[in-house]
Structures are given as C-alpha cells and as structure tokens.
Amino acid sequence: MKISYIPFHQAPQLSKMDVAYAGGDAVLKPFYRYEVSLEAFAQVIEDKKKDPDHRAVLVPVLRRQYAALEHIPEVNAQLDRLEDQRTCTVATAHQPCLFTGPLYYIYKAFSTIHLAGKLCEAYPDYHFVPVFVSGAEDHDFDEINKARLYNKTIEWQNEESGAVGGMSTTTLAPALDALRELLGTSEAAQEAFAIIEKAYTSHETYGAATIHLLHSLLGRYGLVVVDSHVADLKKLFIPKMEKELLEQPSQALVQAAHDQLEAAGFSGQAFPREINLFYLRPGMRERIVLEDNLYKVLNTNFVFTRDEILTELHQHPEHFSPNVVMRPLYQETVLPNLAYIGGGGEIAYWLERMDQFRHFGVNFPMLIRRNSLWWIDEAGAKRMQKLGLSPEDLFEDTESLIKRYVSANTDQEISLAEEKEQVKGAFAQILSKALALDATLEKTVLGEQAKQLNALDVLETKLLRAEKQRQDTSVQQIRSLKDKYFPGNGLQERHDNFLPLYIRHGQDFFDLLRRELDPLRPGFVVVQEGA
Numbered sequence: 001m002k003i004s005y006i007p008f009h010q011a012p013q014l015s016k017m018d019v020a021y022a023g024g025d026a027v028l029k030p031f032y033r034y035e036v037s038l039e040a041f042a043q044v045i046e047d048k049k050k051d052p053d054h055r056a057v058l059v060p061v062l063r064r065q066y067a068a069l070e071h072i073p074e075v076n077a078q079l080d081r082l083e084d085q086r087t088c089t090v091a092t093a094h095q096p097c098l099f100t101g102p103l104y105y106i107y108k109a110f111s112t113i114h115l116a117g118k119l120c121e122a123y124p125d126y127h128f129v130p131v132f133v134s135g136a137e138d139h140d141f142d143e144i145n146k147a148r149l150y151n152k153t154i155e156w157q158n159e160e161s162g163a164v165g166g167m168s169t170t171t172l173a174p175a176l177d178a179l180r181e182l183l184g185t186s187e188a189a190q191e192a193f194a195i196i197e198k199a200y201t202s203h204e205t206y207g208a209a210t211i212h213l214l215h216s217l218l219g220r221y222g223l224v225v226v227d228s229h230v231a232d233l234k235k236l237f238i239p240k241m242e243k244e245l246l247e248q249p250s251q252a253l254v255q256a257a258h259d260q261l262e263a264a265g266f267s268g269q270a271f272p273r274e275i276n277l278f279y280l281r282p283g284m285r286e287r288i289v290l291e292d293n294l295y296k297v298l299n300t301n302f303v304f305t306r307d308e309i310l311t312e313l314h315q316h317p318e319h320f321s322p323n324v325v326m327r328p329l330y331q332e333t334v335l336p337n338l339a340y341i342g343g344g345g346e347i348a349y350w351l352e353r354m355d356q357f358r359h360f361g362v363n364f365p366m367l368i369r370r371n372s373l374w375w376i377d378e379a380g381a382k383r384m385q386k387l388g389l390s391p392e393d394l395f396e397d398t399e400s401l402i403k404r405y406v407s408a409n410t411d412q413e414i415s416l417a418e419e420k421e422q423v424k425g426a427f428a429q430i431l432s433k434a435l436a437l438d439a440t441l442e443k444t445v446l447g448e449q450a451k452q453l454n455a456l457d458v459l460e461t462k463l464l465r466a467e468k469q470r471q472d473t474s475v476q477q478i479r480s481l482k483d484k485y486f487p488g489n490g491l492q493e494r495h496d497n498f499l500p501l502y503i504r505h506g507q508d509f510f511d512l513l514r515r516e517l518d519p520l521r522p523g524f525v526v527v528q529e530g531a
Contacts, residue, residue: 002381003516004391005523011372011395013491017266018344021351022369022522027264031257031351034366038122038520044338045088045126047363054236054334059083061232062224069212072219078129079224082336086126089224090115092341092370093133093331095140096165096210098156099147099179099196100217103493103501104343104372108132109214110513111370112341113221118520128338132214133226133331136165136207137278137321139285147179149497154178162283163321165207165229172200172209188503221514226335229280233334234317240329240360241277241313241320245288245295246306249359250276250325257352269348276325285321328353332362339366341519371517371525374492375501378530380484383477391526398482398489402475409474423452 008014008022021028024035034040059082066075081087092108100106109132116130138144144164145156158171176197183189199213211225244250251272258268278285279297287298288309295304304312313320322330328350331337340350350367357364376384376391384394388409393401427449434441487495501509516525 001512002528004526004528005521006392006395006526007523008369008372010392011491011524012397013395013486013489014372015267015344015348017261017348017351018369020266021344021347021367028266028351031261031354032367033354033364036366036368036520038118040366041119041123041338044363044366045123048088048336048338048365051332051336051363053085053336055082055085055087055336057232057236058334058336061230062226065211065225065227065230066215069215070219072215074222075215075219075224078222081127082129082224084127087129087336088126089129089131089335089337090119090339090341091131091133091226091331091335091337093135093327095135095138095144096207097144097147098154098175099497099499100213101144101147101497103375103496103498104370106498107373107493107513107517108341108343108370109218109223110221110510110517111368111519113218113223113514114517115339115341115368115519116222118518129224130222131224131226131335131337132218133228133335134165134207134210134214135327136210136227137163137229137280137285138165139163139278141167147497147499148495149499150182152182154182160283163207163229163280163285165205165210165227166282167206169200169203169206169209172206176200183499183503186503188506192499192503218510221510228330228334229318229321231316231318234320236334237322237330238313238317240326240333240362241317241322242310243360244275244277244326245309245313248274248290250356253356253359254325254352257355261351266348269345269352272325273323276323278321278323280319280321287323288320324349325353325356329357329360329362332357332365337365339368341368341370343370343372368519369522371519372491372493373513373517373525373527374485376485376526376528380481381528381530383481387474387477387481389478389481391528394481394485398479398486401482402478405478406475420453420456423449423456427452 009019017028034044059079062079062082066079090112092112094105094108097105112130112132116128119128139162141158141164145158147154154175156172156175158167160167160171179196180193183193195216196213199216200209203209203212207227207229211227214223214225251274254272262268273287275288275290277288279288279302284300286300289296289298293306295306295309296302328340342350347367347369354364374391384390387405389405396404427445431442431445434445482489485492512527516527
C-alpha cells in the first residue's frame with residue numbers, strides 16, 4: 001500500500017467553508033473556541049471540568065445497553081474507565097445508515113478512535129474514550145435506507161413513520177436477502193454477512209440493531225456507541241429543553257451566527273425554528289410550535305398549555321427530541337466530551353452554535369474535521385500509472401482533465417491561442433484607424449472582433465474533438481476512472497459502502513484505517529493498492 005496526502009484545498013468537491021476551516025482561515029475564528037491541536041486539549045480539559053458531570057447517570061445507561069450485546073473486553077474496560085473523573089470522551093455522531101451507509105460513516109469512527117488513542121499517549125494522567133452517538137431519533141428515512149456497493153443500490157422499503165431508530169427490523173428481510181446475493185459466496189463475504197445478519201435479526205428495533213452492528217465491527221478498538229434516546233439521559237437535558245420551550249433563545253442566537261457567516265462569504269446551514277424540539281411517540285416525530293399561547297404538535301391532535309407541556313417534559317422527557325439545532329447541545333450536556341469530529345457539513349452546523357452554547361452554559365468543544373480517504377484499488381492504480389495521471393489529477397473536473405490530457409499527449413498543435421492573439425492584434429490596429437475617422441465605429445469593430453474570436457473558439461473545439469477521437473481509448477479510460485472513483489464528480493467516500501473493501505482485505509482494512517486516519521493531520525488520505 002502507498003499512503004499519500006492531498007491538501008483539502010486541492011479537492012474541488014469540498015465546500016468553501018470546509019476548506020476554510022480545515023485550513024485555519026482567520027475569517028472563521030470568531031465562530032469557534034479552540035485551535036485544532038494536540039496542545040490545545042490541555043485547556044479544553046480544564047474548561048470541561050466546569051460543566052456538570054453526569055457520568056453517574058451515563059455509565060449505568062451504557063451498562064444496560066451493552067448487557068444484551070457480546071462481551072468485548074475493550075468496551076467493558078472503557079465503561080469502567082468512564083466512571084473515573086479523569087476520563088473524557090471525544091465524539092462523533094451519525095444517523096443509523098443501512099449497513100453503515102457510505103464509507104465516511106466508518107471513516108468518522110476511526111478518526112475518533114485514532115484521536116482518542118493519540119490523546120491517551122499525550123496526556124497519560126487522563127484517559128480518553130472514543131464515542132459514536134447513533135442518531136436514532138432522526139426521522140428522515142430517505143437519508144438512511146440505502147447502501148451502495150458493487151455499483152448496485154440496496155434499498156430498505158418500509159412504510160413506518162417516526163424516528164428511524166424505533167422502526168421494526170422485520171421489514172429488513174428483503175434488504176438482507178439482496179445483500180447476501182450481492183456479496184457472493186466467498187468465505188470472507190459469508191463471514192461479513194453473518195455479522196450484519198446477526199445484528200439486524202437479534203433486535204426488534206433498527207436503532208438497537210445499528211448499535212449491535214457497530215459494536216460487532218468496531219468494539220475491539222474500544223469504540224463506545226451511545227443511543228441518546230434514553231429517558232435517563234433526556235432527564236439531564238430537561239432544564240435546557242424547558243428554557244427552549246419557554247424562552248426560545250436558540251432561534252435568535254443561531255440565526256445571528258448564520259447571518260454573520262453569510263456576511264463573511266459562507267453559506268449558512270441551519271434554519272432554526274422558534275422551538276427546536278420535536279414531540280416523539282411511537283411512529284411519530286413532529287415539530288412543537290407555539291400558537292395562541294398553546295403548545296401544539298404539528299400534524300397531530302396533541303395540544304398543551306404551558307403548565308401541561310412542562311408536566312409532560314418532567315414526567316416523560318423521552319417524549320421530547322432535539323432537532324439539528326439542539327442536538328449538539330444535548331450531546332455535550334450528557335457526555336464528558338472534549339471534541340467533536342465531523343465532516344465539513346457538520347462542522348458548518350457547529351460553527352453556528354457557539355453563542356447558543358454560551359447562553360445555555362455548556363462548554364463548546366473543539367471542532368475537528370474528520371479524515372477523508374480515497375481508496376484506489378490495484379487495477380485503478382495501474383491504469384492511472386499507464387496514463388501518467390496522479391491522484392491529484394483525478395480530483396479535477398472530468399472534461400477539464402480530458403482536455404488537458406489530450407492537449408498534453410498529442411503530437412499535433414490543437415490550440416489556437418496564438419492565432420487568437422494575432423486576431424486581437426490586427427483588430428487593435430483596425431480599431432485605432434476607425435477611431436481616427438469616426439468614434440461611433442468602435443462598437444462595430446469590437447463586434448467583428450468578437451465574431452472572429454468566437455469562430456476560432458468553434459474551430460478549436462472541433463480540433464480538440466478530433467484529437468479526442470484519435471485518443472479515444474485513453475479518453476474512455478479516464479472517464480471510467482472518474483466514474484469509478486468520483487461518481488457524479490462527487491467523492492468515493494460519500495457513495496460506496498465499506499463492505500467490498502472489508503471483504504477484500506479483512507481486518508487489515510480496519511487496522512489501516514485505525515493507523516492512518518489521524519484527524520489532527522489535515523488533508524485527504526489517498527491509499528493506493530499494489531504501490
């Protein structure tokens with residue numbers, strides 16, 4: 001394997017804000033608290049000590065969660081350590097995607113695992129636990145019900161509504177059948193499928209099945225998975241949910257940050273509501289709104305007075321679910337957490353939250369951009385080498401890359417740049433003569449110049465097209481590489497599932513990710529097989 005790194009700014013598929021944050025752009029510094037560095041964690045540790053410590057509630061919740069799962073010593077050791085005041089967490093989070101969804105789901109987990117290990121070495125007086133928060137309360141089913149592998153898409157068909165984590169696993173049978181057929185009959189494929197099948201058929205709810213799957217795959221690395229949809233954890237968040245219901249502070253605070261980021265030239269992310277909480281019951285997760293001094297749950301008959309909704313909150317906090325605006329605050333309330341590791345889009349959401357955190361009295365964590373990784377198989381690496389293309393080249397737009405490649409690999413002159421300059425020179429002389437005679441002729445002369453230059457552009461395009469046809473084999477190979485590794489000009493990690501790589505390389509694939517995905521080392525990780 002050959003491992004290399006490409007700076008984020010050389011990946012045009014990434015957003016402007018993503019690149020700016022990863023590169024330490026000073027314009028964004030007012031929107032976060034800590035510089036991303038190993039040394040800065042000393043201050044984060046001290047600041048987090050000022051927050052209320054809820055591990056006396058958290059650890060029993062986790063022990064109950066893991067009681068029904070396979071005993072993995074590394075995880076149980078982490079739970080024991082979490083009882084100690086000198087143990088902190090570093091966390092990532094994601095929706096419970098089908099079969100883990102796209103590759104970056106796994107990359108997020110290993111970025112977090114690596115960071116925890118690095119912190120344990122740098123701060124031996126403390127211990128650091130990698131945590132994956134499984135967002136089972138999300139209700140956007142279309143975002144979690146697909147997995148893509150071997151150029152095929154497996155889709156979970158289900159008519160249930162409400163939080164995806166509460167959905168029944170019984171409807172997963174067709175998706176599991178499709179996966180079994182797609183993976184094939186090799187020993188490695190059967191072993192991988194057995195892990196997934198056991199996870200999805202051992203539990204009644206999809207949320208529990210997802211935790212089982214992550215535990216089976218990554219428990220040996222000490223990853224602790226947290227299901228935040230637990231009444232005891234929600235109780236810890238009651239004071240903040242009450243403030244959100246009664247005072248609605250989040251909308252103005254987040255909107256102000258949103259507007260400031262847009263003024264700085266970045267696209268805003270969240271659209272905060274007046275009340276950023278859902279009401280959650282089996283098969284239902286709907287927004288809470290305040291109308292005519294009554295708290296109403298949209299699309300239902302639930303209506304509460306002020307006193308009634310506070311009673312409901314205190315008696316059944318599990319019926320309330322934070323939306324994307326409140327979710328980070330909830331996570332940082334219940335965890336002894338120092339840092340959040342997320343993708344560019346997630347970091348953009350968090351950058352709108354610092355004033356909200358300050359208002360609610362919760363320490364704002366260090367924000368760390370997770371690792372991105374591009375895996376090039378041996379066949380692709382050989383094809384790129386034969387074409388003389390580097391990984392950096394493949395990040396380029398397909399048509400631009402083909403044009404540059406064809407121009408660089410032809411023995412014919414297809415550029416008309418020199419001729420265009422000659423035309424411009426000739427018309428400059430013509431314009432000088434015309435202006436000496438009649439100033440009104442300027443528009444006519446410039447118009448004729450534009451016509452001539454446009455004609456040359458058309459001819460140049462035809463010359464390029466002819467050369468592309470002459471180099472058609474190479475052109476089609478470039479298109480094939482781009483379609484394979486950058487589907488839709490997007491990133492491999494946002495499209496492909498981990499299973500093909502896991503089946504081909506086994507545990508070595510995960511061990512490589514554990515070793516190479518260091519989120520404190522910015523840049524795109526490129527792995528080339530056979531190099």
